[in-house]
Amino acid sequence: MSVTAAKGFTAAGIAAGIKENGNPDLALVVNTGPRRSAAGVFTSNRVKAAPVQWSEQVLKSGQVSAVVLNSGGANACTGPKGFQDTHATAEKVAEVLGRGAIEVAVCSTGLIGVLLPMDKLLPGVETAAAQLSEHGGEKAAIAIKTTDTVHKTSVVTKDGWTVGGMAKGAGMLAPGLATMLVVLTTDAALDNDVLDKALRAATKVTFDRVDSDGCMSTNDTVLLLASGAAEVTPEYEEFAEAVRAVCDDLGQQLIRDAEGAGKDIKVEVINAATEDDAVEVGRSIARNNLLKCAIHGEDPNWGRVLSAIGTTKAAFEPDRLNVAINGVWVCKNGGVGEDREKVDMRYREVHIVADLAAGNESATIWTNDLTADYVHENSAYSS
Amino acid sequence: MSVTAAKGFTAAGIAAGIKENGNPDLALVVNTGPRRSAAGVFTSNRVKAAPVQWSEQVLKSGQVSAVVLNSGGANACTGPKGFQDTHATAEKVAEVLGRGAIEVAVCSTGLIGVLLPMDKLLPGVETAAAQLSEHGGEKAAIAIKTTDTVHKTSVVTKDGWTVGGMAKGAGMLAPGLATMLVVLTTDAALDNDVLDKALRAATKVTFDRVDSDGCMSTNDTVLLLASGAAEVTPEYEEFAEAVRAVCDDLGQQLIRDAEGAGKDIKVEVINAATEDDAVEVGRSIARNNLLKCAIHGEDPNWGRVLSAIGTTKAAFEPDRLNVAINGVWVCKNGGVGEDREKVDMRYREVHIVADLAAGNESATIWTNDLTADYVHENSAYSS
Numbered sequence: 001m002s003v004t005a006a007k008g009f010t011a012a013g014i015a016a017g018i019k020e021n022g023n024p025d026l027a028l029v030v031n032t033g034p035r036r037s038a039a040g041v042f043t044s045n046r047v048k049a050a051p052v053q054w055s056e057q058v059l060k061s062g063q064v065s066a067v068v069l070n071s072g073g074a075n076a077c078t079g080p081k082g083f084q085d086t087h088a089t090a091e092k093v094a095e096v097l098g099r100g101a102i103e104v105a106v107c108s109t110g111l112i113g114v115l116l117p118m119d120k121l122l123p124g125v126e127t128a129a130a131q132l133s134e135h136g137g138e139k140a141a142i143a144i145k146t147t148d149t150v151h152k153t154s155v156v157t158k159d160g161w162t163v164g165g166m167a168k169g170a171g172m173l174a175p176g177l178a179t180m181l182v183v184l185t186t187d188a189a190l191d192n193d194v195l196d197k198a199l200r201a202a203t204k205v206t207f208d209r210v211d212s213d214g215c216m217s218t219n220d221t222v223l224l225l226a227s228g229a230a231e232v233t234p235e236y237e238e239f240a241e242a243v244r245a246v247c248d249d250l251g252q253q254l255i256r257d258a259e260g261a262g263k264d265i266k267v268e269v270i271n272a273a274t275e276d277d278a279v280e281v282g283r284s285i286a287r288n289n290l291l292k293c294a295i296h297g298e299d300p301n302w303g304r305v306l307s308a309i310g311t312t313k314a315a316f317e318p319d320r321l322n323v324a325i326n327g328v329w330v331c332k333n334g335g336v337g338e339d340r341e342k343v344d345m346r347y348r349e350v351h352i353v354a355d356l357a358a359g360n361e362s363a364t365i366w367t368n369d370l371t372a373d374y375v376h377e378n379s380a381y382s383s
Numbered sequence: 384m385s386v387t388a389a390k391g392f393t394a395a396g397i398a399a400g401i402k403e404n405g406n407p408d409l410a411l412v413v414n415t416g417p418r419r420s421a422a423g424v425f426t427s428n429r430v431k432a433a434p435v436q437w438s439e440q441v442l443k444s445g446q447v448s449a450v451v452l453n454s455g456g457a458n459a460c461t462g463p464k465g466f467q468d469t470h471a472t473a474e475k476v477a478e479v480l481g482r483g484a485i486e487v488a489v490c491s492t493g494l495i496g497v498l499l500p501m502d503k504l505l506p507g508v509e510t511a512a513a514q515l516s517e518h519g520g521e522k523a524a525i526a527i528k529t530t531d532t533v534h535k536t537s538v539v540t541k542d543g544w545t546v547g548g549m550a551k552g553a554g555m556l557a558p559g560l561a562t563m564l565v566v567l568t569t570d571a572a573l574d575n576d577v578l579d580k581a582l583r584a585a586t587k588v589t590f591d592r593v594d595s596d597g598c599m600s601t602n603d604t605v606l607l608l609a610s611g612a613a614e615v616t617p618e619y620e621e622f623a624e625a626v627r628a629v630c631d632d633l634g635q636q637l638i639r640d641a642e643g644a645g646k647d648i649k650v651e652v653i654n655a656a657t658e659d660d661a662v663e664v665g666r667s668i669a670r671n672n673l674l675k676c677a678i679h680g681e682d683p684n685w686g687r688v689l690s691a692i693g694t695t696k697a698a699f700e701p702d703r704l705n706v707a708i709n710g711v712w713v714c715k716n717g718g719v720g721e722d723r724e725k726v727d728m729r730y731r732e733v734h735i736v737a738d739l740a741a742g743n744e745s746a747t748i749w750t751n752d753l754t755a756d757y758v759h760e761n762s763a764y765s766s
Binding site for chain 2: 044045046047048074076077078079082111112113114115213214215216217218287288289290293294295296297299301302303304306307308309310311312316318319321331333334335336370371372374375376377378379
């Protein structure tokens with residue numbers, strides 16, 4: 001399934017020896033055509049890893065033949081040598097596949113500031129190419145894991161065409177995307193400008209609203225490749241909806257596997273004056289460490305929600321704010337509402353509704369609680 | 384010493400029964416004159432507690448006769464009744480002291496969304512008034528503690544005049560101030576406009592650059608009261624420097640006592656194009672949960688520093704950035720610098736220098752590491 005659910009794609013995932021523990025660490029996804037249209041969305045972090053700098057150039061042509069992804073090293077903040085290594089990786093893929101290097105996107109994830117072991121990576125490309133298969137999507141999804149506990153894939157099949165994909169990322173999930181690598185494939189026959197429009201519309205309301213810990217990565221990449229092998233050109237709206245559904249599913253899988261998290265928190269902001277206001281308020285709530293600790297402790301501490309709303313520039317009157325936690329309106333008109341003892345927070349999903357009473361717009365941001373496990377996982381070793 | 388180090392002030396701190404554990408929870412600070420000039424700086428959170436709303440009105444006149452402070456309840460998000468309670472508290476202080484209520488500032492700290500037990504608070508005001516003393520500063524500082532493990536006071540004595548003060552606050556330290564209550568007193572003979580100028584200049588580079596956990600409180604208040612009892616009018620620069628020194632000392636004490644912290648992190652941004660750029664970058668680094676976890680784990684993870692810088696709008700070129708951790712330039716020109724093994728992180732204070740190589744401005748932000756103890760302290764009970 002995964003990236004090989006759609007026709008016209010092969011993939012492989014192998015252990016090249018980049019990770020010291022011997023786990024799979026190199027994936028290859030190849031578009032066998034007939035088309036090779038593509039679109040990409042990249043981190044908005046101004047400190048961009050070498051593979052992001054390279055792939056941004058590749059995507060300018062709107063054509064991608066193959067994507068090579070490695071875990072075990074981000075190749076970020078590695079200077080000119082890091083960029084040369086990315087270039088050499090693309091050249092190697094181009095050589096073994098008989099394509100042009102400028103059509104090979106590169107993605108990396110792992111520790112920042114360390115050069116990749118090219119003596120292992122380049123032979124790994126040959127090994128992966130030899131194992132390319134129409135059933136290789138699962139192995140590719142496994143090879144891009146870092147601290148992910150499970151691999152993530154999703155597929156939507158429509159009338160004669162399919163959108164499928166894989167994702168990795170368990171920390172650093174944040175707006176503007178996160179070290180999160182996502183490759184989506186479709187066999188629909190579409191041009192790159194249509195892919196670009198659908199991908200941007202989808203990521204804006206899915207990955208971009210997944211904010212596990214407020215940190216933005218140097219390596220985030222989301223790619224969408226179309227082979228045209230289904231020989232079907234769907235209506236734009238139907239295609240865009242399928243892409244959005246796959247992105248939404250993968251985003252949910254990322255949140256559910258976020259580093260050290262015990263709760264998945266859905267922050268829904270309603271009755272905002274503008275969608276931007278709703279997003280700003282949602283992010284402010286989602287990033288409030290004190291609230292995230294309270295949710296971890298199953299404490300419906302709505303005061304911390306109001307405190308977070310109060311730091312934004314969104315339109316609202318403090319004495320008109322309402323907050324519900326798991327269906328109980330614990331704050332009404334900026335003050336004490338229903339009995340907080342009524343709030344049941346035993347389950348993994350927690351639903352916070354912030355009613356700004358200022359308009360008709362809304363937005364939903366997903367985040368996680370802040371736990372001792374998160375601290376442990378991000379302090380006990382470099383990642 | 385504290386608020387009674389300067390002549391012309393009395394203070395008291397008592398247990399009124401607001402806190403269920405019987406600890407001191409009510410403080411009173413009285414200006415016995417001859418002057419009663421005052422200035423105040425308040426939270427920039429738009430959700431303001433009732434005592435902040437009240438005290439902002441009080442300070443408009445530039446005259447404060449007394450400050451009443453309670454711990455054990457923030458009186459925030461408590462609606463019209465909460466404001467009536469603050470007003471009643473000021474009226475009670477005015478009555479027992481024979482002053483006007485409009486000259487009585489009120490500060491509260493504790494849980495949001497709970498009404499204060501006025502049946503205990505108002506009799507407490509009488510008890511505190513009966514214990515007012517020129518030696519009461521220490522007891523007042525103790526009575527405003529919440530999760531603080533120690534009380535915080537500071538005094539600077541100059542040629543014939545003094546600035547002293549007390550502070551509380553161990554969590555929610557953030558820009559725009561934090562639930563942090565600070566009362567400063569001086570016996571210098573100065574008008575409220577001079578006090579206001581000196582106080583704003585001091586808080587801008589001290590409390591406003593103490594960012595323990597990125598959360599901003601609904602109750603932050605910093606007051607400066609002048610009695611004129613020393614009958615000395617210092618030069619503005621000398622006075623402003625003394626106020627800054629006391630604020631700096633108290634700010635450092637807040638960081639060293641931040642909830643659950645194991646490290647005090649000094650984030651120094653140098654060679655920025657503007658001071659605003661330096662502050663923006665400093666805050667972004669100080670608020671990066673992944674970096675704060677790494678520091679907790681004594682891991683000199685400079686990639687997380689670059690990643691945080693990259694999310695700002697400050698002027699810089701990624702390949703000109705340099706980062707030092709405890710004196711070792713682990714990142715040079717945006718890539719690998721000196722050997723990270725050389726970094727010694729065994730001690731409590733950690734010093735990060737981020738060199739933007741974009742100008743001559745600088746700023747320092749103080750923060751703490753992110754620890755399992757922080758999570759525990761903020762999840763195990765409401766606060």
